[in-house]
Amino acid sequence: MIVTTTNSIEGREISRYYDPIAAHVVIGTNIFSDIGASYVDFFGGRSTSYEKKMQEMYKRVTETLKQRAQAIRADAIIGLSVDIDEISGKGSQMFMITAVGTPVHLKEVARVPMEKQDDLLDGELIQQKVRADxxxxxxxxxxxxxxxxxxxIATSGLREFEPLIFRAMNxxxxxxxxxxxxxxxEILFRYFDYLPDEEAIAILYNALSEGNLTTLQVKRINAIITSSNFIDYTKAVNLLNSNIYARRIALKIFSLDKDWYSKEDIAILKSLEGDALAKFFPEIVQVEESKGMFSSGKEVWRCGCGHTNKLDNSNCGSCTRDKRGFKEKSLKPEEVQGMVNRRIQVIERLGTI
Known part of the structure; x- marks a missing residue:
């Protein structure tokens, strides 16, 4: 990962800026071998041991910063600054090293490998594919x-790694x-960031539509679509007409803001206006008669977890899911419906519709 103190990266175009991130390392003076060195020696650089330890701490805090940037699928960190502060109290002395930077996503460098031209094969491509095999x-x-x-694997852009990535998701x-x-x-999951957006979106959305995924794989794909902003309303509508896991990810997609809205996007939003989106998430519980000794004949609803609940209870008393299968703190259809309706209102005020 590229880490630089400048606010740009020569030869690369930044496509997205994330919120600044920070990492801290606190060290006590007792970790240094020459305890007798003076405070001036520490900052004056006359102690080789101090200098070595400080380099180690600098490397550690920078690595922590990189890991946090990779966790949000950033490609680089710009504007890096590292500060050292003294913390003293109760007869002890410590130093806190703080690194701050801005994670960014870089636009893919257009590289079209020359597979065959004038009876010549691209040696670099062959080397990559041999290593991939x-x-x-x-x-x-x-x-x-x-x-x-x-x-x-993540940066190769080779489609043959696609099955491996899905295995890693599990x-x-x-x-x-x-x-x-x-x-x-986390590094492997950045694989999709190095594919053209259209390819990445097609792979992820098609996998959801096919429905042959484990719960863990669905969770990973949801996180990748969200963090990398792989928003495609046309494919999201198709997910609404697919399996329950795909529908819930579609719900998440429609809660996200796009950078730009095409006429097709606006038309799709209009088709989901009112309560049209929420209607894709009906109650999925079974209503049956209770067979208990003191409540025989009363209607109850059976949750997907198997627990039976009073008919007027909104949430399951065991797993807390509602009658549509949503957990208590999860994103609900009515919340996203409200976002979609408000988005349409704003677009109408702008005179786009």
């Missing part, structure tokens, strides 16, 4: 590859103590 033959899990390999490292596999997984 070796990786695919040996891949077992995210843990089986190193960070450099993960970077190569690996769960969220609760592990070792962050290395999770970090490599």
């Amino acid at each position: 070796i990786i695919l033959e040996n891949y077992k899990t995210v843990e089986s590859i190193n960070r450099e390999t993960a970077e190569f 690996e769960d490292y969220d609760s592990g103590i070792d962050q290395s596999p999770k970090d490599k997984q």
Whole structure:
């Protein structure tokens, strides 16, 4: 990942700016080997041990910043600044190193490999594909590859890695103590950022429509579409007419703001005006008669988790999902419907419709 103190990257165009991020490392003076060195020595650079330790701390805080930028699928960090502050109190002395920068997404560099021209083959392309073949033959899990390999896969733009990425989506490292596999997984998920947007959108939306995904894969795709702003209203409407998991991701997509709205986008929004969007999410519970000793004959509704609830209860007493299957704190159809309606009102005021 490119990290620079400047506000631009020579030869690259920035397509998106994220909110600034920060990383902190606090160190005590007792970690240094020459404790007797003076405060002036520390900042004057006369102590080799201090200088070495400070380089290590600088590297650590910068790496932390990179990891946070990669977690939101940024390609680079600009405007990097690193500050050192003294923290003193109760007879102890510590230093806090703070790194601040702005994550950015870079536009893909147009590179059209010359597969064949005048009986010549592009050597770089062949080299990449040979390496890809070796990786695919040996891949077992995210843990089986190193960070450099993960970077190569993510930035290669090679479609043959697509099945590997979907396999990686089904690996769960969220609760592990070792962050290395999770970090490599986050790098792999940036694979779609290095494909043309049209290709990335087609792959992700088609996978959702086909419905052959695990819950974990659906979760990953949802996060990728959201963080990379892969918004396509036409394909999102198709998701509304698909399986329940696809419909819920479509709901999330319609809650996001687009950079630009085409006439087709506006027409789709108009078609979902009023309560049209919410109608795609009806109640999915079963209403049945209770068989309990003291409530026999009374109507109850059975949640997808198997728990039965009184008919007038809005949420399940066991899993807290409502009658449409939404968790208590999840994004609801009526919330997104309100966003869509308000968006249409603003567009109408602008005289676009």
